[in-house]
Amino acid sequence: MTHAHDRALPRAVRQAMPMARDVLLEVAKQHGVCIRPIPLKRLDTHTGTWEIIDVPCGATFDSKCPPCAKRNKQLRKAQCREGWHLDAEPVITPNEPDEEQRWLVEFRADVHAQREAAEKAGDDTSELDELISGLDEEINAAGMRGNVLGRTAAKRSRSTRRRQDAPDLPKRKMAHTTLGRTFHGTDGKVYRPSLFVTLTLPSYGKVRxxxxxxxxxxxxxxxxxxALHFSKLVDRFVQNLRRVAGYDVQYFASVEPQKRLAPHLHMAIRGTLPRAEIKQIAAATYHQVWWPQADEVRFxxxxxxxxxxxxxxxxxxxGEVLPTWDEALDALDEEVExxxxxxxxxxxxxxxxxxxxPDADQCIRYLSKYLTKSLGDALDGGQVQREHADRMLDALRYEPxxxxxxxxxxxxVQPKGAKSGMQPGRCRGKAHKPDHLGYAGRRVLVSRKWSNKTLAEHRQDRRTWVLEALGQADEPTDPHRYIWRPVPAGDANVPPLAVRLLRTVAERQRWRAHLRELEARAAGQDLSATEPTGMAA
Incomplete structure (x- = not known):
């Protein structure tokens, strides 16, 4: 249709026509194509050629990129399914340290020796302390768990005596296993049941x-x-659960919003315990927040x-200096609530x-139901619920x-790491954003020994399946072959977004056509039945 023909149409008809860009985005979504791809420059060191590669944005929410959010959801479902009913102990072998990791630790040792020598000589060690702090951050960022020196400062301790208003918990001798008990049925089969648990917060008033x-x-x-401290309560529940269960309990959990906008927990647990014990553990679980008082407004x-x-x-x-965070904690009386x-x-x-x-499949769907939505997206009750959310945000505004x-x-009290420009009511933390409604923790909680795979390994499983289905070998590549660089804004070598989306959609169409051709040649073999849960649309 020509532009002249467009102008000849009545204005009302032209306004009713969909925008071409919007149609393209919808087509991209239907084909599972990321609508916010990140262009990166890749240098092939073997050939010396540069090319622009679109990398999916990896968003986890529909509001940002539905195809990426859907892929992430499918990966999580696969992760949950593979780990829930394992019948063999997962074996996790730490990776061998690479050159960068070894160099960082060696350099950290050298700087530490310099600091000890400077301290003995009575010299200023502030610059070395700052360097050591930066190195510790780099060590953690380089893929190593834990601190080189362990805990470097004394841990602030409080009484571990249980509250009088919380019931005691039984304690079983720990067994070195992550697998639950098995049961033998009358039919001779062996059953290994697991649990699906839902935990909620108490009532704050009557709701309808x-x-x-x-x-x-x-x-x-x-x-x-x-809401602010819900993640800590979940941590306590897991600790108590393992103490009572007597084995290394593994779990896959998701945090979702209720209609009243309070977070609640769905948890898949490997192995089983009596229902009465689970309820007893929940009743005995609490978390105490030992912070300075935040009820009396001073400024x-x-x-x-x-x-x-x-x-x-x-x-x-x-003109008096406000107490620092550590000073305020030190001033708390041992008898204070x-x-x-x-x-x-x-x-x-x-x-x-x-x-x-079917119950297991339904529970997995339930666990992943809201993973593509933020907590704030639960506001589907109209104006009255939005007003309820506004009151909740008002209550959160000045809460630390x-x-x-x-x-x-x-x-x-001076915040920890205080700096110029801070103002009450203007915290940029995740918990204070409307989409999070006070909850700043992770939405998906997975224990280390759940499926014996990382999320990246589950993603690689999906990639391997796709390549095998397309008749292509997923050959290992030289990790030093490619060099990746970010693309500067406005780079003329990057095609417009519409062009890049069209290319990716065309590539997906070719993949699907090839898959359909392979299925037609399979002489009745149902290839779709072998498709992994994480397969993208």
């Missing part, structure tokens, strides 16, 4: 369809603090602490699951989310 019946009586402050409005380069933040009226205590609610659902059953949160200034 996720909306508070009386917003004024709803305890938004407690709801906000529970607000125009009366805010002022920054001084020498001493940090000062009281604007007296914690700032907050978080517990699970009474609603605990426990379901036994067998491998390969971490030791580094600027909101501590409101309560007379």
């Amino acid at each position: 369809d996720g909306i508070p019946v009386d917003p004024d009586a709803y305890d938004y402050r407690r709801a906000a603090r529970d 607000d409005g125009d009366h805010l602490p002022v920054w001084d380069e020498q001493g940090g933040y000062l009281d604007p009226a007296t 914690p700032l907050h205590v978080i517990r699970f609610g009474e609603q605990v659902d426990v379901q036994g699951v067998l491998a390969g059953t 989310c971490s030791p580094t949160c600027p909101n501590w200034l409101r309560y007379g």
Whole structure:
């Protein structure tokens, strides 16, 4: 259709016509093509040629890139399925250190020796301390677990005595296994059941369809603090679970929002325990937040602490330096109550699951149901629920989310790592963003020995299946053959996004045509039945 013909059409007809770019994006989504590809320059050191390669953005939410979010969801489903009912112990062998990792540790040892010599000589060690701190960060970033020297500072300790309002837990002798018990049926078969557990937070007030019946009586402050510290409560539950179970419990869990906007947990657990014990563990699990007080407002409005380069933040009226985070913790009396205590609610659902059953498939779908949506995307109850979310965000606005949160200034404490420009109510932390509703932890929680594979290995399984189906060998490549570089903004060598999407869509069409041809030649063999769960559309 020519542009002249377009102009000849009535205006109302032209306005009703879809935009070509929007149609292209929809086509790309239908073919599983990333709609926000990242262009990278790749140098082939064997041939000396550069080329532009589009790398999928890897987004996990539909709101950013539905095809990438769908692939991530399928990978998670495959990961959950493969690890849930293992009948053999997973074996995890640490990788051999590479040259960079060895060099970093050797250099760290050399700098440490220099610092010890300087300290004995009475010289200033501040520059060496800063270098050591940077090296420790590089060591962690280089793919090594743990600190070279272990804990370098004394751990701040509190009484480990259990609260009087929490029931005691039994403790079994630990067995060195990650597998649950087996049961022999009357038919001679051996069954290895597992569990699907759902844990929720307590009530903050009566709700109907996720909306508070009386917003004024709803305890938004407690709801906000529970959301902020929910990830710590989950950690405590896992610790207690392993203590009671008597074996190295492995799990795959996802955190999702309820209609009332509180986070709750779905957890697939390998192995089984009596339902009564799971409920007892949930009832006995709590987390105490030993932070400075955050109930009495000391600075607000125009009366805010002022920054001084020498001493940090000062009281604007007296000029007194506010206590640092560590000083505020040191000042806490041993008899003082914690700032907050978080517990699970009474609603605990426990379901036994067998491998390969419809119930197992349904639970896996349930675990991954909301992985492509942010917590804020749960707002589907109209204007009334959005108002409920706004009140929740108001309660979160001045709640400290971490030791580094600027909101501590409101309560007379300098945040950890304080710097100029901090203001209460303007924290940029993840927990304070509307899409997260106070929860800043990971949405998917997977134990180390779950499926005996990393997510990257599950992704490689999918790639191998695709290449084998297309009749191409996934040959190992020389890791030093290619050199990757970012593409500068505005690089003339990068084609427009529409052109790159069209090319990728055409490539996907060729793949599918080849797969259909192979299936037609398979003499009735159902190749789709062997398709791994992580296969992209």
